[in-house]
Amino acid sequence: xxxxxxxxxxxxxxxxxxxxxxxxxxxxxxxxxxxxxxxxxxxxxxxxxxxxxxxxxxxxxxxxxxxxxxxxxxxxxxxxxxxxxxxxxxxxxxxxxxxxxxxxxxxxxxxxxxxxxxxxxxxxxxxxxxxxxxxxxxxxxxxxxxxxxxxxxxxxxxxxxxxxxxxxxxxxxxxxxxxxxxxxxxxxxxxxxxxxxxxxxxxxxxxxxxxxxxxxxxxxxxxxxxxxxxxxxxxxxxxxxxxxxxxxxxxxxxxxxxxxxxxxxxxxxxxxxxxxxxxxxxxxxxxxxxxxxxxxxxxxxxxxxxxxxxxxxxxxxxxxxxxxxxxxxxxxxxxxxxxxxxxxxxxxx
Numbered sequence: 001x002x003x004x005x006x007x008x009x010x011x012x013x014x015x016x017x018x019x020x021x022x023x024x025x026x027x028x029x030x031x032x033x034x035x036x037x038x039x040x041x042x043x044x045x046x047x048x049x050x051x052x053x054x055x056x057x058x059x060x061x062x063x064x065x066x067x068x069x070x071x072x073x074x075x076x077x078x079x080x081x082x083x084x085x086x087x088x089x090x091x092x093x094x095x096x097x098x099x100x101x102x103x104x105x106x107x108x109x110x111x112x113x114x115x116x117x118x119x120x121x122x123x124x125x126x127x128x129x130x131x132x133x134x135x136x137x138x139x140x141x142x143x144x145x146x147x148x149x150x151x152x153x154x155x156x157x158x159x160x161x162x163x164x165x166x167x168x169x170x171x172x173x174x175x176x177x178x179x180x181x182x183x184x185x186x187x188x189x190x191x192x193x194x195x196x197x198x199x200x201x202x203x204x205x206x207x208x209x210x211x212x213x214x215x216x217x218x219x220x221x222x223x224x225x226x227x228x229x230x231x232x233x234x235x236x237x238x239x240x241x242x243x244x245x246x247x248x249x250x251x252x253x254x255x256x257x258x259x260x261x262x263x264x265x266x267x268x269x270x271x272x273x274x275x276x277x278x279x280x281x282x283x284x285x286x287x288x289x290x291x292x293x294x295x296x297x298x299x300x301x302x303x304x305x306x307x308x309x310x311x312x313x314x315x316x317x318x319x320x321x322x323x324x325x326x327x328x329x330x331x332x333x334x335x336x337x338x339x340x341x342x343x344x345x346x347x348x349x
Contacts, residue, residue, distance in 0.1 A: 010348060011314040012303075012341045013052025014045055014333065015087035015240060018065030019263075019322040021329065029326070031064040035071060037326045041333055042075035046082040048337025054087030054117065054316060059125045062266070062322050069102045076110035084110055087240065087316065088119030088186040088205075092140040093126040095164065096148040097172055100181070107176045114176075117205050118145060119186040120193065139163060142196070145185070149200045152180050184238065187219060194219050198226030198235075205238040206310070209318075210273075212288045213239075213306045220310045238314030239306065243292030244321065245299050245335045246328070252294045255328055257281055259321035260291075292317055296339035303340070304347035315344075 020034050029037070038055070045053045053075065055068030065071065072084045084106065089099055099116065107114035120141045121127065127134050143161040150157045154175045160166035184205045185197035197204045204223045206216050220237050227235060242260075246252035257278070265275050276284070284291040292299045303315050319332050 009313065010307075010345060011051045011236070011238070012336075012344060013054060013083070013314070013316040014050055014336065015054040015056060015316045015318045016041065016065075016320045017056040017058055017063045017087075017318070018068070018071075019320045019324075020062055020064065021320070021326050022323050024325055024327065026323075028323075031061075034064065037329075038065075038071055039074045039078070040326075041329055042072070042082070042084070043078045044330060044333050045337065046075075046079035048334055049341060050082055050333070050337045051341075052083045052085065052115070052314075052316060054085050054115075056087045056318075057090050057126070058123055059129055060123075062263075063123075069106055072106055072114075073109055076106060076113065079110075081113075083113045083115055085115030085182075086117050087318075088117045090121040090123075090126050091118040091144045091148060092121050092137065093130045093132050094144070096144045096151060097167075100148060100151040100172055101174070103181050104174045104176050107178075107181055108174060112176070112178055115182040115184070117184040117186050118148065118202075119207075120190075122188055122207075136163065145196065145200070148183070149202075152183060154179060184236075186240070189216075189219075191219065191222060194223050195226045198223055198232065199230050201227070201230070201232040201235065203236040203238065205240055205314075205316070206312070207240045208290045209242060210284065210290050213290065213309060214288060217310055220312060224311075236314050237310065237312040238316060239310060239312050240316045240318060241290050241292055242318040242321075243299060244319060244324075244328075245292075245294070245296055245317075245332045245340060247295065247331075247335075249294040249298050252298075253281070253285070255324060256291075256293050256321060259323040263322050296335045297343065299336075300340045300343035300347065303344050307344075307348065 042053045059066045103114050103116045140163050143163045147159050156169045156171050157167045158169050184203040186205045187193045188207045244252050244256040285293045
């Protein structure tokens with residue numbers, strides 16, 4: 001599978017889930033204004049030199065980004081260099097044909113800057129919304145990734161499975177100018193998904209949202225071994241982690257902590273997350289933890305260290321936390337692009 005992501009180059013991006021933000025007085029903005037602000041954030045990412053801007057699919061009141069590809073299209077019309085993609089697309093509860101068509105269209109609008117990261121759906125609100133049974137969770141992902149891989153070849157597809165109607169020598173349009181869309185599999189700790197990404201020659205995105213980064217090193221090694229076994233050349237390995245950049249370490253922690261604990265508390269019952277304490281926060285923002293919270297220098301040092309540990313060549317910071325202000329997010333983006341990225345490149349040169 002061809003990819004336009006540089007297998008040997010360093011890529012530094014941002015992801016956002018469309019977390020509903022507050023105004024400067026701490027009052028929640030409307031979902032519509034949050035979405036409009038997200039377009040401005042994507043434009044700023046392009047202006048300050050960020051390599052990738054991704055939007056994750058969610059279907060809730062707090063994360064109303066159910067059509068991230070539409071927002072990415074708006075960003076594409078106002079930008080010229082930043083790559084744009086999903087972070088992630090829940091392929092299990094979507095139609096692979098429509099996913100391909102939407103991102104091929106985004107690729108045309110952006111002059112070849114579209115990417116897609118496919119995920120299993122750790123947030124499962126889309127399954128009942130679109131009439132899927134969670135008992136079919138594994139089969140849905142396996143079959144739909146298989147079909148998407150066929151569609152990426154951009155030739156007539158013959159395919160059959162249990163989870164959607166078959167295709168009989170049908171072509172799917174539009175075609176891309178380069179011949180394919182760079183595709184990743186997002187993995188949160190499942191070895192089978194790592195091997196699946198390698199089997200199709202996709203890139204691997206490690207979603208590390210808690211605990212030690214070191215525990216993901218075996219996944220990167222497994223991915224490289226599996227690629228070789230399936231006869232593919234080396235593909236990019238990326239890391240996706242939450243965080244927040246501000247002028248100082250103290251300011252970043254003060255802005256991030258109350259929002260972070262509230263978000264985790266709101267999903268703790270359904271997701272099985274432990275409610276964080278100040279002590280657990282300090283552990284997570286430490287050198288081996290999953291949170292990248294601090295000044296530009298602190299965050300850059302940690303990114304460089306952990307990319308080296310994993311042998312990864314891409315890092316996407318999941319910025320934004322429900323209740324932060326739009327201005328705080330814009331400051332995060334500016335610092336990430338103008339200070340964090342140049343410093344990471346310097347450290348890894």
